[in-house]
Amino acid sequence: MKLLFIVNEMAGNGKGKKVWHRLQRELQVAYELVYTQYIGHGQEIAQRWGQEAKEKLLIVVVGGDGTIHEVVSGVIHNPYVVIGVVPAGSGNDFARTFPTFQQASQINTYIERERLSTFIDIGTVNLAEQPQIFVNNAGIGFDAFVTKNINGSRLKGYLNKVGLGKLSYAAAVINALFHFKSFPVTIYGNNERWTFQRTWLVTMCNQPYFGGGMNISPISKPTDGQVEIAIVHDISPWKLLFVFATVFFGWHTKFKEFTLLQGAHFDIVVHAKHIDSHVDGNYAGIVEQETAMPCAIQEQALQIIKMPL
Numbered sequence: 001m002k003l004l005f006i007v008n009e010m011a012g013n014g015k016g017k018k019v020w021h022r023l024q025r026e027l028q029v030a031y032e033l034v035y036t037q038y039i040g041h042g043q044e045i046a047q048r049w050g051q052e053a054k055e056k057l058l059i060v061v062v063g064g065d066g067t068i069h070e071v072v073s074g075v076i077h078n079p080y081v082v083i084g085v086v087p088a089g090s091g092n093d094f095a096r097t098f099p100t101f102q103q104a105s106q107i108n109t110y111i112e113r114e115r116l117s118t119f120i121d122i123g124t125v126n127l128a129e130q131p132q133i134f135v136n137n138a139g140i141g142f143d144a145f146v147t148k149n150i151n152g153s154r155l156k157g158y159l160n161k162v163g164l165g166k167l168s169y170a171a172a173v174i175n176a177l178f179h180f181k182s183f184p185v186t187i188y189g190n191n192e193r194w195t196f197q198r199t200w201l202v203t204m205c206n207q208p209y210f211g212g213g214m215n216i217s218p219i220s221k222p223t224d225g226q227v228e229i230a231i232v233h234d235i236s237p238w239k240l241l242f243v244f245a246t247v248f249f250g251w252h253t254k255f256k257e258f259t260l261l262q263g264a265h266f267d268i269v270v271h272a273k274h275i276d277s278h279v280d281g282n283y284a285g286i287v288e289q290e291t292a293m294p295c296a297i298q299e300q301a302l303q304i305i306k307m308p309l
């Protein structure tokens with residue numbers, strides 16, 4: 001089994017570099033290494049290595065959810081590639097649901113004994129006319145607006161430096177609460193139709209967590225062939241703030257302003273201009289108004305490491 005590390009040194013505001021340096025010192029197996037240099041590079045590297053693979057290849061991503069998203073985009077359905085992750089981002093929602101490597105010794109053991117892999121589902125959605133995948137979740141509206149604003153935010157950099165990185169998302173949420181305009185949306189699926197006039201966010205989920213530990217879709221399982229659509233609607237900014245505080249514990253599902261749908265396929269139609277989108281926390285542009293965005297699940301589309309090691 002070959003081993004490739006794809007390292008984003010910039011992930012977690014520099015945490016990627018520190019994590020990699022510590023890991024590197026304790027690795028006792030042969031490996032190849034590529035550093036990501038720019039946005040989208042992770043996908044290019046993974047795709048190239050995946051296409052050239054003639055035997056099992058373990059790709060270990062050292063980075064956060066955005067880097068994992070890029071790498072997975074390049075190797076989905078590749079029979080040779082197994083994905084492992086060493087979490088080094090700010091939010092690390094992947095690591096809350098999926099097994100990850102915490103120490104170099106686990107990687108040494110995995111390679112030497114050729115441990116098992118398991119298959120997980122991957123979400124798909126057409127946002128801004130582009131087919132996209134999501135490992136954790138994709139979102140339209142408030143969460144994407146927050147993502148757009150948090151990317152490159154000075155506060156995020158400062159909070160990361162003083163070890164309070166998790167607070168940066170909360171700070172961005174509070175700021176956005178008073179600048180975001182809710183919008184109408186219609187969702188089709190399961191032979192039904194739902195219309196929400198004042199929608200704050202529509203989040204498509206493959207696993208429960210988003211935004212750095214918010215348990216937005218407690219029922220999501222990345223192996224059930226189902227996608228969950230979480231909608232927050234018809235709520236005041238103050239109540240939304242209160243509801244957000246409960247999301248970390250999964251208590252938000254009891255509010256009438258929260259709707260959770262589950263099915264194999266949905267079409268989402270946004271009836272407003274300038275609505276932002278994201279995939280796994282990577283900003284994905286403005287969605288097309290009045291255009292159906294199909295969202296579905298590709299079952300067992302990705303091989304990841306299997307635990308316990």
Ligand SMILES: Nc1ncnc2c1ncn2[C@@H]1O[C@H](COP(=O)(O)OP(=O)(O)OP(=O)(O)O)[C@@H](O)[C@H]1O
Nearest residue numbers: 011012036037039063064065066067089090091092
């Ligand atoms: N050399 C680089 N310079 C700048 N950006 C990079 C570089 N390499 C990768 N990127 C981009 O950095 C973005 C953020 O990385 P990542 O999501 O892994 O970290 P994070 O945002 O800190 O973590 P999380 O998503 O878990 O909160 C990715 O979307 C990727 O495209």
